[in-house]
Amino acid sequence: MTSTETTSTAHTSVLVAAVGDIAEGEALQVPAERTGHHDTISVFHDDGTYYALDDTCSHGQASLADGWIENGEVECPLHSARFCLRSGEPQCMPATLAARTHRVEVVAGEIWLHPGQEPTS
Amino acid sequence: MTRIAMVGAGLSAVSACDALRGGGYDGEIVLLSDEAGPPYDRPPLSKDVLTGSAATRGDIALRPADWYEKQRVELRPGIAVTALRPDEGVLELADGSELTADRIVLATGGTARTLPVPGADDPAVHTLRTWAEAERLRARLVPGARIAVIGAGLIGAETAAVATALGCAVTLIDPVPVPLTAVVGPDIAGALHARHRAEGIDVITGGVERIDRAPGTEEVTVTVGGRPEPVAADTVVVGIGIRPATALAEAAGLTVDNGIVVDVAQRTSHPRVYAVGDVARRSGDPVRHEHWDAARSSGQAAAAGLLGAAPPARSASWFWSDRYGSRLEGVGSMADAEETVVRGDVASGAFTVFGLRASVLIAAAAIDRPKDIKAAQRLIARAVPVRADRLTDPATELRALLRG
Ligand SMILES: Cc1cc2nc3c(=O)[nH]c(=O)nc-3n(C[C@H](O)[C@H](O)[C@H](O)COP(=O)(O)OP(=O)(O)OC[C@H]3O[C@@H](n4cnc5c(N)ncnc54)[C@H](O)[C@@H]3O)c2cc1C
Numbered sequence: 001m002t003s004t005e006t007t008s009t010a011h012t013s014v015l016v017a018a019v020g021d022i023a024e025g026e027a028l029q030v031p032a033e034r035t036g037h038h039d040t041i042s043v044f045h046d047d048g049t050y051y052a053l054d055d056t057c058s059h060g061q062a063s064l065a066d067g068w069i070e071n072g073e074v075e076c077p078l079h080s081a082r083f084c085l086r087s088g089e090p091q092c093m094p095a096t097l098a099a100r101t102h103r104v105e106v107v108a109g110e111i112w113l114h115p116g117q118e119p120t121s
Numbered sequence: 122m123t124r125i126a127m128v129g130a131g132l133s134a135v136s137a138c139d140a141l142r143g144g145g146y147d148g149e150i151v152l153l154s155d156e157a158g159p160p161y162d163r164p165p166l167s168k169d170v171l172t173g174s175a176a177t178r179g180d181i182a183l184r185p186a187d188w189y190e191k192q193r194v195e196l197r198p199g200i201a202v203t204a205l206r207p208d209e210g211v212l213e214l215a216d217g218s219e220l221t222a223d224r225i226v227l228a229t230g231g232t233a234r235t236l237p238v239p240g241a242d243d244p245a246v247h248t249l250r251t252w253a254e255a256e257r258l259r260a261r262l263v264p265g266a267r268i269a270v271i272g273a274g275l276i277g278a279e280t281a282a283v284a285t286a287l288g289c290a291v292t293l294i295d296p297v298p299v300p301l302t303a304v305v306g307p308d309i310a311g312a313l314h315a316r317h318r319a320e321g322i323d324v325i326t327g328g329v330e331r332i333d334r335a336p337g338t339e340e341v342t343v344t345v346g347g348r349p350e351p352v353a354a355d356t357v358v359v360g361i362g363i364r365p366a367t368a369l370a371e372a373a374g375l376t377v378d379n380g381i382v383v384d385v386a387q388r389t390s391h392p393r394v395y396a397v398g399d400v401a402r403r404s405g406d407p408v409r410h411e412h413w414d415a416a417r418s419s420g421q422a423a424a425a426g427l428l429g430a431a432p433p434a435r436s437a438s439w440f441w442s443d444r445y446g447s448r449l450e451g452v453g454s455m456a457d458a459e460e461t462v463v464r465g466d467v468a469s470g471a472f473t474v475f476g477l478r479a480s481v482l483i484a485a486a487a488i489d490r491p492k493d494i495k496a497a498q499r500l501i502a503r504a505v506p507v508r509a510d511r512l513t514d515p516a517t518e519l520r521a522l523l524r525g
């Protein structure tokens with residue numbers, strides 16, 4: 001996969017993958033070096049839609065990319081806190097804090113991540 | 122309904138509070154605890170608290186400090202409930218006062234079982250259920266200390282692993298040659314237990330008969346049946362399960378039979394009183410599920426029951442345990458499986474055992490394969506017919522099996 005990074009006025013946009021590269025129910029980690037964000041960001045594929053959240057679970061040290069992705073949520077591999085992929089809000093204990101969300105855009109078959117930008121809708 | 126009182130402030134009670142507010146309950150919630158300080162999570166007690174990486178109560182808090190005020194949960198720590206009068210909805214408190222509530226949730230958990238042998242009350246003998254006990258034990262786990270751990274189930278095994286990592290000389294004693302076999306099957310139980318020896322622990326099979334201390338010495342000796350030489354130790358840790366804290370319920374005349382007996386909405390035999398977590402047993406279940414996930418989900422089920430909502434779908438019992446940097450997980454009831462099959466490479470140490478009955482998955486246990494367990498939880502819940510050869514085939518995505 002080629003990595004293309006362009007700088008817009010406020011944020012860096014990162015080309016993370018082509019559509020089809022991230023299987024349904026899987027996630028791809030985008031390391032901090034590529035985004036300038038303090039945490040790895042994971043791009044999740046749930047039922048044809050892509051979402052991006054900070055990868056580190058707000059409850060502990062788990063990587064949400066290793067979680068179970070289904071029905072618009074990701075469930076943490078360690079203690080099974082569930083987060084809404086759209087809003088980042090925790091859906092149950094033990095997490096209290098929301099996962100930071102980022103905007104993902106699919107343009108001409110390419111998946112672009114806009115770190116630090118709020119998802120549209 | 123204007124006031125709900127919870128007795129005990131562990132995970133099950135806090136989960137019930139969380140789900141009550143999430144479900145729109147607007148009345149008062151009073152959360153009573155006989156322990157000091159705000160609610161904390163217990164699994165770290167035998168992990169990060171003993172290693173020292175979680176050094177303060179704040180590190181293992183169940184909720185942030187300002188959560189209780191924000192959620193309008195009146196937390197009253199450091200006060201025991203001494204009696205319950207269910208017909209009146211009255212709780213008697215240790216300071217002589219009374220509290221009246223429309224509904225009462227018993228979330229009293231349990232206390233660590235003690236060893237029924239002479240010398241078990243020696244100050245060198247520790248149990249591990251509370252923060253206070255964990256702090257006391259942590260101070261004993263210094264390099265070179267001789268630690269005898271009695272009971273090689275979940276908490277005993279975790280404690281032995283941490284003590285070894287901290288440089289203690291550990292002896293692990295259990296009457297069962299391969300503990301946990303009924304829970305996770307022989308392959309996983311065998312691999313787990315063998316790991317203790319590989320890590321340098323002296324593993325002894327036998328029952329403890331007595332604990333002695335020579336007058337004026339710091340050392341105790343643990344006598345194990347069938348062994349001529351007793352085990353010398355500076356500290357003894359007993360991890361042989363819990364005794365459910367049912368005294369209040371029993372005295373109040375509620376039905377108690379290996380735990381406070383409850384229905385799908387966690388209702389006890391008295392309509393005003395609910396019970397959740399380790400202390401409760403669902404009628405029809407042969408055992409109490411003394412695990413973190415069961416405490417969380419029973420709190421959610423009680424909240425639904427209190428709000429008159431349908432109980433959430435019940436999932437198969439799930440637990441995890443961490444030792445030597447590996448994660449053990451189990452879901453469902455392996456003992457009820459007719460056939461078990463392995464996915465992954467047993468020799469690599471990371472593998473999953475699936476338990477099937479009548480062509481559906483009913484149980485799974487795994488070392489370091491969290492996604493297999495997540496898939497198994499869903500295969501069990503949805504009762505999808507599965508073929509054993511597809512479960513074991515590494516080319517088969519378990520997620521694909523969910524689609525039937
Ligand atoms: C060391 C340790 C490690 C664990 N590790 C794991 C793990 O890795 N994975 C896993 O799945 N599970 C684990 N568990 C199990 C899990 O933590 C428990 O299942 C869970 O904490 C049960 O919650 P609970 O709310 O039912 O009870 P508890 O957490 O025990 O809370 C009950 C509270 O009620 C209080 N109380 C009792 N009687 C009264 C009274 N009369 N008045 C006022 N207060 C009262 C008690 O003092 C206590 O604070 C572990 C448990 C321990 C002890």
Ligand code: FES
Nearest residue numbers: 057059060076079
């Ligand atoms: S680390 Fe994610 S729920 Fe605990």
